[in-house]
Amino acid sequence: xxxxDDYDQKIVDQRVVQFxxxxxxFLAGDLTEDEFRPLRLQNGLYIQRHAPMLRVAIPYGHLxxxxxxxxxxxxxxxxxxxxxxxxxxNIQYNWPRLExxxxxxxxxxxxxxxxxxxxxxxxxxxxxxxxxxxxHDELIDPRPWCELIRQWSTFHPEFAHLPRKFKIAVSGSxxxxxxxxxxxxxxxxxxxxxGETGFKVIVGGGLxxxxxxxxxxxxxxxxxxxxxxxxxxxxxxxxxxxxxxKYKARIKILVKAxxxxxxxxxxxxxxxxxxxxxxxxxxxxxxRVAAHFTAPSYQVLAxxxxxxxxxxxxxxxxxxxxxxxxxxxxxxxxxxxxxxxxPTGVPPGDASSAQLDSVADLADRYSFGxxxxxxxxxxxxxxxxxxxxxxxxxxxxxxxxxxxxxxxxTDIICCPGGDFCSLxxxxxxxxxxxxxxxxxxxxxxxxxxxxxxxxxxxxxxCGHHHVGHIGILGVDKSGSEWYQxxxxxxxxxxxxxxxxxGPSFAQDDMADVIGQIIEVFAANREGDERFLDVVDRLGIDxxxxxxxxKERAHG
Amino acid sequence: MGKSPHxxxxxxxxxxxxxxxxxxxxxxxxSDDAVPxxxxxxxxxxxxxxxxxxxxTDVGVWFKPDDEPESLGDDARRLSVIAVDFPAFTDGRGxxxxxxxxxxxxxxxxxxxxxxxxxxxxxxxxRCGFDAFEVxxxxxxxxxAKGLDDFDEFYQNGVDQPLPLFRRRSA
Numbered sequence: 001x002x003x004x005d006d007y008d009q010k011i012v013d014q015r016v017v018q019f020x021x022x023x024x025x026f027l028a029g030d031l032t033e034d035e036f037r038p039l040r041l042q043n044g045l046y047i048q049r050h051a052p053m054l055r056v057a058i059p060y061g062h063l064x065x066x067x068x069x070x071x072x073x074x075x076x077x078x079x080x081x082x083x084x085x086x087x088x089x090n091i092q093y094n095w096p097r098l099e100x101x102x103x104x105x106x107x108x109x110x111x112x113x114x115x116x117x118x119x120x121x122x123x124x125x126x127x128x129x130x131x132x133x134x135x136h137d138e139l140i141d142p143r144p145w146c147e148l149i150r151q152w153s154t155f156h157p158e159f160a161h162l163p164r165k166f167k168i169a170v171s172g173s174x175x176x177x178x179x180x181x182x183x184x185x186x187x188x189x190x191x192x193x194x195g196e197t198g199f200k201v202i203v204g205g206g207l208x209x210x211x212x213x214x215x216x217x218x219x220x221x222x223x224x225x226x227x228x229x230x231x232x233x234x235x236x237x238x239x240x241x242x243x244x245x246k247y248k249a250r251i252k253i254l255v256k257a258x259x260x261x262x263x264x265x266x267x268x269x270x271x272x273x274x275x276x277x278x279x280x281x282x283x284x285x286x287x288r289v290a291a292h293f294t295a296p297s298y299q300v301l302a303x304x305x306x307x308x309x310x311x312x313x314x315x316x317x318x319x320x321x322x323x324x325x326x327x328x329x330x331x332x333x334x335x336x337x338x339x340x341x342x343p344t345g346v347p348p349g350d351a352s353s354a355q356l357d358s359v360a361d362l363a364d365r366y367s368f369g370x371x372x373x374x375x376x377x378x379x380x381x382x383x384x385x386x387x388x389x390x391x392x393x394x395x396x397x398x399x400x401x402x403x404x405x406x407x408x409x410t411d412i413i414c415c416p417g418g419d420f421c422s423l424x425x426x427x428x429x430x431x432x433x434x435x436x437x438x439x440x441x442x443x444x445x446x447x448x449x450x451x452x453x454x455x456x457x458x459x460x461x462c463g464h465h466h467v468g469h470i471g472i473l474g475v476d477k478s479g480s481e482w483y484q485x486x487x488x489x490x491x492x493x494x495x496x497x498x499x500x501x502g503p504s505f506a507q508d509d510m511a512d513v514i515g516q517i518i519e520v521f522a523a524n525r526e527g528d529e530r531f532l533d534v535v536d537r538l539g540i541d542x543x544x545x546x547x548x549x550k551e552r553a554h555g
Numbered sequence: 556m557g558k559s560p561h562x563x564x565x566x567x568x569x570x571x572x573x574x575x576x577x578x579x580x581x582x583x584x585x586s587d588d589a590v591p592x593x594x595x596x597x598x599x600x601x602x603x604x605x606x607x608x609x610x611x612t613d614v615g616v617w618f619k620p621d622d623e624p625e626s627l628g629d630d631a632r633r634l635s636v637i638a639v640d641f642p643a644f645t646d647g648r649g650x651x652x653x654x655x656x657x658x659x660x661x662x663x664x665x666x667x668x669x670x671x672x673x674x675x676x677x678x679x680x681x682r683c684g685f686d687a688f689e690v691x692x693x694x695x696x697x698x699x700a701k702g703l704d705d706f707d708e709f710y711q712n713g714v715d716q717p718l719p720l721f722r723r724r725s726a
Contacts, residue, residue: 007708007720018705022675030695031675038645039675121645151710151720157682158654158713161647227711227719239651273659278712278719285721 001062001370002147002292004112011154012109015116019043020102027099038161044090044118045101049422054093054101055118056108060128060146060170061089061373065360067111068371072356074104083356085341085349087413087464088167089127089373090118094420116154121162123153123234127169129177130374133293134336134382136328140189140197142172144290145226148281152227159234163241164249166234167206179375181205181213181495182467184251185233190220197223203233203263204255207461211497212252215260217267223286225271228279232271236263296368296383301333305386320446321393321404333386337367339379339401340411344436346400347429348414349377358399366392375464376413378406409451409518410436413464417457417474418481424457426474426481427507431455434511439518448518451531454489467491469532470517471498472510483510487517487543488535501544513547520546561696563688564665565681565703567715572700577689579636581617581669590614595638598622609633617669620648624655631662639685641670650683657684657714677702684714 004012019039026036040046044055056071063071071091075083078100079093086092096104108114118125126149133141149168153159159166169178172189180186186202199221205214221229233251240258242248255263312319327336339359342348351359359379363371366388372380379401384392396402405411412435415421417428432455439445454468465471471486482504489498505513520543521534535543562577581595590596590604592613601608601616608614615636616627624631631637637656639649649668656662667687668680673694680688681703690699712719 005724007724011706011708011710014706035644035673035675154710155679155706156711157679157709158650159647160650160676160679161645235651239648243646243648278717278722282721285724288721288724 001064002059002143002289008151009109009112012112012114012116015043015114016102016105016109019105023098023102038120041120042117042122042160043101043105044115045098046119047098047422048094049418049420051095052098052101053420054096054104054115055086055090056092056113056115057118057125058089058091058113058373059150060126060132060143061130061375062143063371063373064111065363065369065371067113068356068360068363070107070111070113072353072360074107075356076353078104081354082350082352084347084416085351085373085377085379087349087375087377087415087462088125089130089375090125091373092416094416119165121164121166122160123156123162123166123168126150126153127167127178127183127375129171129173130372130378130380131177131327131336131382132172132372133295134329134331134334135173135175135177136330137174138172138330139174140172140191141290141293142170142178142187142189143293144286145172145187145189145199145223146170147289147292148227148285149230152230152279156234158231159238162234162238163243164246164251166237166251168230176492176495177374179464179467179491179495181493182207182211182464182491183214185230186214187226192220199223199226201229201233203267204252204260205495206250206252207464207466208250209247209459209461210250210253211461211466212256213495213497214252215255217260217264224281224283225275227281228274228277229267229271231274231279232267235270236266240266295331296370298331298334298383299385301331301385303332305333305389308386308389311390317404318390318393320442321402322389324404324406324408324446325402326389327380329383331383335384335386335389337381337384337389337392337396338374338406339381339396340403340405341378341401342405342411342436343400343403344410344440345433347416347419348412348432351379355399355401359401362392362395362399376406376411378411404442405445407450407452408445409439409448409453409514410445411452412436413452413454413468415456415462417455417463421457421462423460424474425459425476426457426483428455428457428463428472428474431472431474431483431507431510434507435514438511438515448522449528449530451518452490453514464491465489466497467495468498469535470514475504477504481507483507485513485517485547487540488532490532499540501540502548516547517543561690561692561694561699562667563677563690563696563700565686565688567686572703574696574700579615579638581638595636598627602626605630618649618652620646620652622652624652624660627656627660629660631656631660634662635664636667637662637664638667638669638689641668641672641676644671644673644676650679653680653683653685654714672699674699674702678705682709682713682715 188200202214367381418424456463486498617638
């Protein structure tokens, strides 16, 4: 884990002082609402439906147990005893008082945390693979590069007021678990034939109103040039991105308008002036940052733990949990455990203060005091000995974190929706809950296999509905809430956007509609075929035919 | 447009700043007559009359956010005042203009931020090469100057600190 030195600490400490002054001036009437809005947003502070909402950065999803305890303490002291993990590896507080935010930031700064650039038209918190550093299929650890990007992007003076928000995701594995193809910049850490580290750079992906899969603008960028090349991309975007219409202001619109090839050429021309300049990374800096991400003091274990294997054979419930919630580790005898924040009846991604403290305790006892956050809104203990898995399972069960549903239909990605968010057109949490209740039979869920359901309460697509195998989008029609369903979306390599099946549905019908989609899948499935493969094979017509056979949709 | 009494001028070497009277008049368009001394012309007008004005050191240029520093190019070296307009502080295009003028086209004269300029963008402006700040007339100019001191350290390079922290940190 990256540990701040005096420079890093001073920067977050001075940020607290700066934001305290901005808040004071706003409350005193020296800053207007229009002036304060962009300033507070760049500190993750929204004015929401019921109260302010504060979004705290969890850079590339990494947390220490002491940080988690401070997050729990903030929820207890300043909020309603819970917090919400988002799809962007952030944590949100839904009920802080504006006046308290400077004090909250001061508490965060004591454990090297902040809310810098978690919102606003600037470079946002960089996201990554939740299994970075431990994944069995990892080629190169992306975390040092994420940290270098975090530092580069923090208070970047030239890119403080971009046309729109800007999101960067980094992956270093065979599988892309960071949704790199649907970010403003996606980076794959790769090595070339000579064994040199570099990056494949994807630009112009994104969800929202105009969803797009990004385009590769460079197959191999040598490692030392990462930041100067980012400067070139961002400069082109800052100067030429549209500012006349916020719905056309994302970099994806610019890339599409110019064509990816022309955009790439423009970036290369800009970069020709910047390459080999002062932002060229030094080997010393790469090594300094990388030294923070060396392996913890693992025990040397020969291979799979016998007791762990035996319990899997003997206990079907444990075996099921292992199959869904335990991920293969690169080190023999270790495993990564996903703690499901998706039990039925709890808003996806929510955790109470007590639960946060409990996870911190689990991390201390079983995973070197570290916790990860996934963009699927779950928590991860990344370095658990296989011999400890039985104990972790028991404790996680007692805490409500052991629902064996990771990657299954009830592991729903869901934005806060109209219950909390002032942008939302419709609620999303009750839809998630209705679907979870409909599919309460674990055996059945297990048999259905991998199905991603992603729910967004509005076009902004915080719930990533476009890339759900089943996507649900809340829409507003003449003042009432309706839901549009799409099929066949996916993240990862080969990312694609789901196809809308037709007219939208009322809230009360949604669980039935999902039920019918699953019936069509089950009826047409060959062997253990995955849902996504059936959709690819059949297309959406059979699903439409079943769902719209009687008039129900709103039109 | 017109004169503003609030101009913070920064000595980039010493960091000293002073509040000075503004002697330059920024015009939206010039008449066909001779351009009076201490006039800031829109870039387009300056380009149209470049041959006539190139030797004048008492004529400056101001940029709109979508004006291209490339079109001025190395002529920037001949000017003593360039202003960049920020019609809204949330329009960050002027930041790139500042850096390009300083870092690519060798501009060494006064680089002035005008428009929606107040305390909370001062430091970003300084880091992009601005050394004169025409603070909005309804804002406290003394208070605005303090915005230059919000941070002591920066990760990236900038015009004011050409070496990124990682090159200073390891030194």
